[in-house]
Amino acid sequence: MSFVRAAASARATRVNQFAASARRYASTEPGAQKSSNLPLILGGAGVAGLAGYIYLNQFGTKSTAAPAAGAGKSYTPATNTTSPLDSSKFIDLPLKSVEDYNHNCAVYSFGLPDGQAALLPVASCVYLEASENHPNALRDEKGKPVHRPYTPVSPSDYPGEVKFLIKRYDDGKMSQYIHSLKPGEPIAIKGPLPKIKYEINKWDEVGMIAGGSGITPMYQIVNYALSDPNNKTKFTLIFANVEERDILLRDDFEALKKKHPDTFNVIYTLSKPADGWKGYKGYVNKEMVMQHIPPPSLGEKAKVFICGPPGQVDAVAGKKNGMKQGPIGGILKELGYTEEQVFKF
Template sequence: MHGVLTNGPFNENPRCVAEFADRLRHSRTPYHSASIRHYSGSTGPTSTPKKLNVALYLTGAGVAVAGSGYYFFTSQSAATTTAVAAPPKQEKSPLDPKNFVNFKLKKVIPYNHNTSTFVFELPDNQASLLPVASCVVVKSSDPEALKDDKGKPIIRPYTPTSHPDLIGELHFLIKKYDNGNASKYIHSLKVGDTLGIKGPISKFPYQLNQFEEVALIGGGSGITPLYQILDYALPDKNNKTKFKLIFANTTEKDILLRERFDEFKKNYPDKFDVVYIIEKGDKNWKGDLGYITKDTIKKHVAPASAGDKVKVFVCGKLAAVAGKKAGYDQGEIGGILKELGYSSDQ
């Protein structure tokens, strides 16, 4: 949408307002046919894209028109009339894939006993525009802080949980580990502090409807990359892929983003299902107990014979499922998936 700044007789003459409204009612282009980019709003620990609700108001106080290319706002005192231009389309992310950029911590939202959402401010109301699926790496903004035993900066990968189109903010759901230097450091940050962030680092260039079935196998805080794919694909009305999430944790209270996955299951019952597995549960636990086993995979994941129709994403400390990783890469496939005949491509 484009707009101009307007002052003068239009605002000062109520008859002009009435005539403009009458012309609008007889226009061949309905106001709701405007092409509007969908941005997302914050909903607690995570964010999901929400459609902008644009309405037409014709009142004595003013006229707002969507779809005509302008917004006209008239104050109660009828002193001025202003048309506000929509911001130009953002072409570039404020993140840099080659250099660390310091971003200010805007707020911290506690999630559970050891996990919080850290919300960082993006400059000039920009969106991150991170591709799916990708992550970033972080380090301390203070060169003297967060070092290893050899004096080198500790750098760790994290996957944002906010939608790529969320303007002004970048969210990370981070669990604090007793032996995790980076997570403890981030949990020590106060609002106004900064963190060095570099990215995006592409992990898998996910495309809508690339596969008929996708299995997402996650453990603990390794859930965030899997959530990124689901949050991107499921709300898209053109999505035809069926997703199955197998999510393993120590206890029920450790299940991160559970409310979002339950919401996905409710909203997209034909496209999404989730299986929660915990090691320790009380008598009230109705889900699976124990660990991810060969039988678990055979029951919930399309067989290896499905070929390129199935894709399996694994994230977390799950060497028994997919084999040991090679740095940030998966490395040679192993574990249960290899035993069941899945290929590295799958």
């Protein structure tokens, strides 16, 4: 299933609509490698670590990406210039549709009022929470609502709905709850919650390291950047999963790699590969980083993004400190990267 679609007419329309009002901020498979003994726990939330709420107009919102969920067609961008979402409170949105993606993931589309677009800046996410208007609203042990951050896979200007690729975890209360929802039932959403302001061509090279469902913010950024004809930044993504069937958005990344061979590459590694797998085997290790991620010697011309389960983030870049980035650690510290060069989602 591919989410990458051509939408030239939509891009041209959106450029004209936002020109006066929006600020734009933005290979062959390697041989098998020995597994690292560093932990990679491919479970947990795909997005975490938000510094706080920042107003929408501080970030760029213009998207030139195509629709994300099997539509296979170009679309007419929404014309609203302010987001119907609210970063200070939860509002209810109805579930419009559910599209199975793989053995434990599905695309959930939630309706936006009056055909409006979410206008989420890049890079940002939202909180999803069980609605108080749902008869079986999810609550924690203290009776408080459970909420989790998720990054949409639909473009910022997509009309009438916002889409999420959500993985169901056996021990994930929120993901289990969302997977139990039926079309027409509500979810509460709060956002946008900006993470890092992405600006086109701010860096010469960007390295991305992701695990499991931590791929969604990487997809948001790289799809946004590569759709800009002025982009010169080179992106390299190392994507770690358990099995081959767990690789999310693979068709999309392969399409982007084919379309932008000079500015995008993706490398996969599996901790439990099947016989015949020709990519990397094992967890993300020092050798992979040294071979594929831009070196720290590039200084301010390089940036490394990482998003994944805590075990992976800790091993590669050091633990986050709650809502803060925390000191650099792990593989990246060993290799000489600075805190300014690394961002942990």
